[in-house]
Amino acid sequence: MPAINEGRMGLNSDGEKGDSRRGRETGTLGKLMALVDHVALADGPMRFTDILSLSDQPRGTLHRQLSHLVEEGLLEVDRDGRYLIGIRLLNLASRSWARNEFRAVAEPHLRHLQELTGETVHLGVLRGSEVIYLDKVEGRQSVRMYSQIGNASPAYCTGVGKAALSALDDLDLAGRIAALEFRPYTQHTHRNAARLLADIVEIRVRGYAFDREEHESGICCVAAPIRADDGGMLAGVSVTGPAYRVTSQKLQQWAPLVVAAADSIMTDMRNRLGPKR
Amino acid sequence: MPAINEGRMGLNSDGEKGDSRRGRETGTLGKLMALVDHVALADGPMRFTDILSLSDQPRGTLHRQLSHLVEEGLLEVDRDGRYLIGIRLLNLASRSWARNEFRAVAEPHLRHLQELTGETVHLGVLRGSEVIYLDKVEGRQSVRMYSQIGNASPAYCTGVGKAALSALDDLDLAGRIAALEFRPYTQHTHRNAARLLADIVEIRVRGYAFDREEHESGICCVAAPIRADDGGMLAGVSVTGPAYRVTSQKLQQWAPLVVAAADSIMTDMRNRLGPKR
DNA sequence: ATCTGTAGTTCCATTATTTGGAATGAAATT
């Protein structure tokens, strides 16, 4: 089965602004991180002038900002003076991943779910109106494992994303949906808020979500929401596979397993965090 | 300690080429990233007061700084108000990794090297006096796949690190070594600059480096340097395995293969970058 | 209930950093 990632990376993170524009300004940091985003979202290395045209800042200002980012290792310059994302980010991220408690708690359950179903299992957290994949367990180890982890996908057309959205209260949900731009990745992608909301209502009743080729043709999944105790964090777990193998019956059959895995993760989180402190 | 640089010390502490110096002139960003580092390096979530005791800043200042970092997603707060590394970093890092040209060019060669030797192959880049692992190809291991990617290890006691150091000119090398703190990870770890320098001289002559349980007991490797065209970036490739399986003979036997892989990667980089623009 | 200590948050005049227009370099292109 072809990986669910690689070629699409440039596209899927493009359209939507991952998090609704907060009224708050973070001053200097916000401006700098916006630059990092520009460089991260670009298809390749960017020249000074490329960035200048995207950011509405004067030359002198931009130049110093980029210099600072490079000095801190958040960006790098290649020998042609073009800007790239720096590897310091990789280092920071690997730490954040290795020490992420939620991920560590979930891992055995993901593995178990993978063994039960034989298909790929994903763990993703909701961030704004995107899902960021925190972990992935595949059957036969294919190589491009890391490529999926850390990837962002739109919440409205992925199983994990819709499952997580379904756990939001109406107000919050409405806010995030308002920030969406519905982009037709496949013939089955929801085209508007009404269709998405109808789907989410069903998901709330059922307790689990389906994605039948909504994000990528030929890829289906069933997913269940994971609610954090404090409600601050929402996540989801899913079983994903190619449509020719993962039939509707299979999805139905796996749904209780996925829900059970999600519940186990929630329970473990509560148990681990409760007595700890 | 035999002075390779006694008289140069004054010079290279001033030299601004290597970024090993923490002479931060990045203003606000530098202070903020130092906080991110503190949180990233901690063993677990940190309370406000914990960070306060590490950073020498007033309460009010620190509070606002942390707020900004959280708002930008570089940090997160858990339900107890403790600070963690944010997943936005994971997302940025996955992009930097997926689009890293060097990694992409090297990958097939790493895979080939893995097949030839049957052991684990690493690709790492030198950053200051640390090595950050960019990629890893394992034989059949199922679990710890990306635990290594993005990790930083000291350059002076890893194969990849020593190989990369050996490609530096004397001045730069002296500067980075001056910044080192020799920590005895194992019985075989170099304890001082003299021993390390002697090793590096040998590596320069041979063209490849050994690590015989210098960083981790029971783990050996052979590594070769990868010099970037512009000299700005240095990297290394290595074959690593457990000492009981990876004997000295094996290391010797693999050395030419590792060097050949490194050379192929260099060639490919030149060919890809040259005509491209 | 009150006191006391610890942890976290907010406020605002002062201070230091960032800003941005314009001038200067440095390369390509004509």
Place this chain on the structure above:
DNA sequence: AATTTCATTCCAAATAATGGAACTACAGAT
């Protein structure tokens, strides 16, 4: 050689960060 494009440096003015202190919240002890 002249022109255009791109990148870098400078410095007065604008703005954002600073830090001391006052304030809230909560826990445990008296």
